[in-house]
Amino acid sequence: MGEELLKVDGLKVRFKTDDGYITTVNGVSFSVKKGETLAIVGESGSGKSVTSLALMGILPPNGEVVDGDVTYKDKDLRTLSKKDYRKIRGNDISMIFQEPMTALNPVFTIGFQLREPLMLHEGLSKKEAQARGVEMLRNVGISDAEKVMGRFPHQLSGGMRQRVMIAMALSCNPELLIADEPTTALDVTIQAQILTLLRNLKESSNTSIMIITHDLGVVAELADRVIVMYAGEVVEVATVHELFESPQHPYTKGLLDSMPKIHDVVNELYSIEGTVPNPAEMPQGCKFHPRCPFGDEECVQTHPNLLNVKGDHAARCIKLAKKELVV
Amino acid sequence: MKYLLKSLLKTIPVLLLITMIVFVLMRLTGDPVSLMLPENATAEERDTLRESLGLNDPLPVQYLAFLGDLVKGDFGDSFRYNMDALDLVLERLPATLELAIASMIVAVIISVPLGILSAIKRNSVLDLFITGGAVVGKAMPNFWLGIMLILFFSVTFQLLPVSGRGTLAHLVLPAITLGTGIAAEMTRLIRSSMLEILGQDFIRTARSKGLRETVVVNQHAFRNALIPVVTIMALQTATLVGGTLITETVFAWPGLGQLLVQAVNLRDMAVVQAATFIIAIFVILSNLSADLIYRLLDPRIKYE
Ligand SMILES: Nc1ncnc2c1ncn2[C@@H]1O[C@H](COP(=O)(O)OP(=O)(O)OP(=O)(O)O)[C@@H](O)[C@H]1O
Ligand SMILES: [Mg+2]
Numbered sequence: 001m002g003e004e005l006l007k008v009d010g011l012k013v014r015f016k017t018d019d020g021y022i023t024t025v026n027g028v029s030f031s032v033k034k035g036e037t038l039a040i041v042g043e044s045g046s047g048k049s050v051t052s053l054a055l056m057g058i059l060p061p062n063g064e065v066v067d068g069d070v071t072y073k074d075k076d077l078r079t080l081s082k083k084d085y086r087k088i089r090g091n092d093i094s095m096i097f098q099e100p101m102t103a104l105n106p107v108f109t110i111g112f113q114l115r116e117p118l119m120l121h122e123g124l125s126k127k128e129a130q131a132r133g134v135e136m137l138r139n140v141g142i143s144d145a146e147k148v149m150g151r152f153p154h155q156l157s158g159g160m161r162q163r164v165m166i167a168m169a170l171s172c173n174p175e176l177l178i179a180d181e182p183t184t185a186l187d188v189t190i191q192a193q194i195l196t197l198l199r200n201l202k203e204s205s206n207t208s209i210m211i212i213t214h215d216l217g218v219v220a221e222l223a224d225r226v227i228v229m230y231a232g233e234v235v236e237v238a239t240v241h242e243l244f245e246s247p248q249h250p251y252t253k254g255l256l257d258s259m260p261k262i263h264d265v266v267n268e269l270y271s272i273e274g275t276v277p278n279p280a281e282m283p284q285g286c287k288f289h290p291r292c293p294f295g296d297e298e299c300v301q302t303h304p305n306l307l308n309v310k311g312d313h314a315a316r317c318i319k320l321a322k323k324e325l326v327v
Numbered sequence: 328m329k330y331l332l333k334s335l336l337k338t339i340p341v342l343l344l345i346t347m348i349v350f351v352l353m354r355l356t357g358d359p360v361s362l363m364l365p366e367n368a369t370a371e372e373r374d375t376l377r378e379s380l381g382l383n384d385p386l387p388v389q390y391l392a393f394l395g396d397l398v399k400g401d402f403g404d405s406f407r408y409n410m411d412a413l414d415l416v417l418e419r420l421p422a423t424l425e426l427a428i429a430s431m432i433v434a435v436i437i438s439v440p441l442g443i444l445s446a447i448k449r450n451s452v453l454d455l456f457i458t459g460g461a462v463v464g465k466a467m468p469n470f471w472l473g474i475m476l477i478l479f480f481s482v483t484f485q486l487l488p489v490s491g492r493g494t495l496a497h498l499v500l501p502a503i504t505l506g507t508g509i510a511a512e513m514t515r516l517i518r519s520s521m522l523e524i525l526g527q528d529f530i531r532t533a534r535s536k537g538l539r540e541t542v543v544v545n546q547h548a549f550r551n552a553l554i555p556v557v558t559i560m561a562l563q564t565a566t567l568v569g570g571t572l573i574t575e576t577v578f579a580w581p582g583l584g585q586l587l588v589q590a591v592n593l594r595d596m597a598v599v600q601a602a603t604f605i606i607a608i609f610v611i612l613s614n615l616s617a618d619l620i621y622r623l624l625d626p627r628i629k630y631e
Binding site: 104 | 449526527528529531532533534535536537538539540547550551554624625626627
């Protein structure tokens, strides 16, 4: 580990809406190293999906990257030609989505959709792609793979569809797999199976994984490093061990405190008060201050920078610089 | 196959009902005899003719007699043309079908690319132009468009025949006249259908695979967007078989529309019955084929 595969620097994304432009990702920087699993956590609306779509180059038509750099290996993805970008998508970097029910095209068979990237990126014939597709389905634990190839998405369960999505995403041996809340829409037993699949992938290959999740349990289980996002910004970066052992940002602490602990008898589940601010009405200064138990006048005035705490562990809080925050 | 058979059986009561309605309407709205005989015919002469045609029998009796002939394929003779009414209608049918198919082809050729284009370039100047054009195309009356086309292509530039049927060249202007209105409606439909589909998750998946945008749009999106469009296409085809009177008149096109209107005016009952029957069959057939294509396009619809 160590070599950087993907580097995102100062990424800024805005959307055109009826009420003008809103910036939903604002200066996000991070990197994914070869072979590592990076988790991105944060509440709903913090900009996790938008970040991943931006670096895949598949933002919805009203969204655009207005600033920052995305570098994959030594390629600057923002200035890459459309054609060269397409060669990376689904091939070097692939993605699975939160909603397996709607992520597959309803009018094409699983086989058709699975063969597509193989024929496109690997130049396989239809027959070869079919064989590889069957193999990919077996790898994700679908035993009657030949039959499933001939099925349409609506004939499969959500868990099966997500397996198909994973098989599809892995079919061209990507260097980076982006999994955007791959288990959120599934029931608990299926969640566990999908997570096992991802863990096997992590252990058996050198594929880097960027997993987006709300679920700190998933983070603990899979991730090497974690990025915590809040209101379109990275508020903390740490190794998974550091994050759980000594979280620095009050928001991260809130997230950890609101995590149900199996061993404790918790009477009342803690949750952070308030909600993620609407991108159109971002608070001044530190974006978390209205919800922060430590927020004061200074936090309203000053927008904090990411501050290195220890090694690569950094957090975005001015109290840290002044050592006022009791960790 | 079983499904097809079942649907075909279901059409029989519909056809029966249509013959009944036409029958009653024709009998109640006027007396054919007065039009069949010269103005100075006596009341006696009229009554004799009426009696010989069976028009003095009670309506139900007349209808049953009509049905009895119908199952033998006999609609009676046209008193205007003095020939078998069904033959008369079937003689006109090819002209009507030819024009209907040609108009649909024109409509598809215009609407598919324009609908897709305005969807992927939504809110652009081009989109505005296309949707604006669709409104104009829909609002334009067929007789006016037909006459304008004749003036331009036939009179001024003498590129195409003014009227009549015969060569492929004769077909061009009437097909454009009829196709334009349909194209306008279909363009708007394809645009909105495409817009809805392009926002779906599976389109994002298709892009994330690295597919070219043309493949994403023309294959992944269009195959889905087509599903609601097919229904409208079938309805339009049915309309074309039934009612293209104005265009037929402008271009002197010897189709069913002209024959039917003439027959209604003359109370030529046998012809009206035969024409409505044949038109009804085509309306039913186009609906049925829409249903079949629908099922073919959308695997989520189960048979039965
Ligand atoms: N197409 C769009 N147009 C306008 N705003 C958008 C669009 N897509 C996303 N946003 C806004 O961007 C912000 C970030 O959204 P994003 O989907 O990245 O959140 P997220 O962190 O992935 O949340 P979740 O956990 O719910 O998936 C939200 O405020 C959202 O409303
Ligand atoms: Mg999301």
